[in-house]
Amino acid sequence: MKVKVVTRILEANDRIAVENRKLFNNAGVYVINLMSAPGAGKTSIIEVTVKNIIKNLRIGVVEGDIAGTDDAQRVEGLGIPVVQINTGGACHLDANMINEAITDLPLKDLDLLIIENVGNLVCPAEFKVGEDMKVMILSITEGDDKPLKYPLMFQESSALILNKIDLLPYTDADIEKIKRNSLSLNPSLKIFEVSCKTGEGISEWTGWLQSLVK
Ligand code: MG
Ligand code: ZN
Numbered sequence: 170m171k172v173k174v175v176t177r178i179l180e181a182n183d184r185i186a187v188e189n190r191k192l193f194n195n196a197g198v199y200v201i202n203l204m205s206a207p208g209a210g211k212t213s214i215i216e217v218t219v220k221n222i223i224k225n226l227r228i229g230v231v232e233g234d235i236a237g238t239d240d241a242q243r244v245e246g247l248g249i250p251v252v253q254i255n256t257g258g259a260c261h262l263d264a265n266m267i268n269e270a271i272t273d274l275p276l277k278d279l280d281l282l283i284i285e286n287v288g289n290l291v292c293p294a295e296f297k298v299g300e301d302m303k304v305m306i307l308s309i310t311e312g313d314d315k316p317l318k319y320p321l322m323f324q325e326s327s328a329l330i331l332n333k334i335d336l337l338p339y340t341d342a343d344i345e346k347i348k349r350n351s352l353s354l355n356p357s358l359k360i361f362e363v364s365c366k367t368g369e370g371i372s373e374w375t376g377w378l379q380s381l382v383k
Contacts, residue, residue, distance in 0.1 A: 182296055185264035189271070189299025196276035199382040200284065202262075202298055202324060205306035207288030210332040212240045213365040214306055214374075215283055219247045221375040224380055225306075226280040231270050233262040233287045238283065250274055261293040262286050268299075281382050290315065294322040301381075302327040309333050311344045316350035324349050328359040330374060335364040 178234050212232075219228055229250040233239040240252035252270045254262060263298050265283065274282070284300065286293040305326040307315055310333055316323050323329065329351055337344065344362070351358055355360070359377065361371035 173351065179295065182264045184295035185268055186299045189264055189267055190335065192271065192276065193282070193301075194266075195297055196279070197383070198276055198279045198282050200282045201378075202286060202293070202300035202303045203288075203306070204286045204293040204303060204326070205288060205308075206290045206311060209288070209306045209308040209311065210284045211288070211306055212243055214330060214332065214363075215285060216247065217365050217368070218283070218373050218375055218378065219244075219249060221371050222281075222379060223375075224379050227278055228281045228283065229268055229274050229276075229279040229349045230256045231274070231282065231284045233266070233285055235259070235287060242288075242361055250279070253289045256287060260287055260289045260380060261296050262279065262292070262298055263296045263352045264298050266298075281378075290319040290322055294325045295341075305329045306332050307347065308336075309344060309347070310336055310340055311342075313343045313346045314352075316347060320354050323358065326355070326358060327375075328361065328377070331360065331362045333364060333366070334362050334369060335367050 203211050215230060215279040230253060232253045235256050235258060238253050241251050252268050252273045254266050257350045303326045305322050309331055348360055361370055361374040363374055
């Protein structure tokens with residue numbers, strides 16, 4: 170019975186996600202749904218991405234957090250349009266929240282919309298919001314056991330950004346094991362090894378992203 174209820178919630182969500190997708194297509198904006206555990210570096214990746222996109226792409230951001238506006242303020246500092254969603258406890262963004270939030274964005278003036286999901290490796294992967302692709306970040310300090318413990322997010326994502334590689338010498342994390350297990354779950358996963366701190370690997374990520382945005 171419980172499973173049936175969950176299925177209906179997801180079906181209702183998917184219908185709104187399809188509507189969002191139409192709105193995004195009509196506006197000509199490419200949308201990524203950025204997911205990770207808390208503290209992996211979602212907002213930092215957004216900052217370095219906006220700063221490193223060399224082609225003249227107009228970028229907007231939706232910030233999802235349970236509470237607070239810290240991340241939206243950081244992004245606002247980049248001089249781009251941003252909307253903050255406070256979920257008030259919910260541990261993921263759903264299509265309806267996005268449907269409401271985008272009314273406050275100049276969608277037609279954007280080429281790329283980055284949706285920063287709530288920090289959580291579990292249910293954000295289950296809820297479509299109308300995105301073109303899901304991208305996940307795993308910081309290497311989270312440990313090399315995460316792909317096999319949280320397989321759905323690795324399976325749903327088109328790209329995996331391995332962040333904080335500058336900290337590799339200080340951890341026991343086996344980055345080859347992370348890559349091997351991630352690819353065993355999702356053979357087409359694009360993997361980027363980056364450090365927002367040193368800038369290493371960022372241009373590979375932003376170059377690939379730019380190539381996807383018309
Ligand atoms: Mg953040
Ligand atoms: Zn959730």
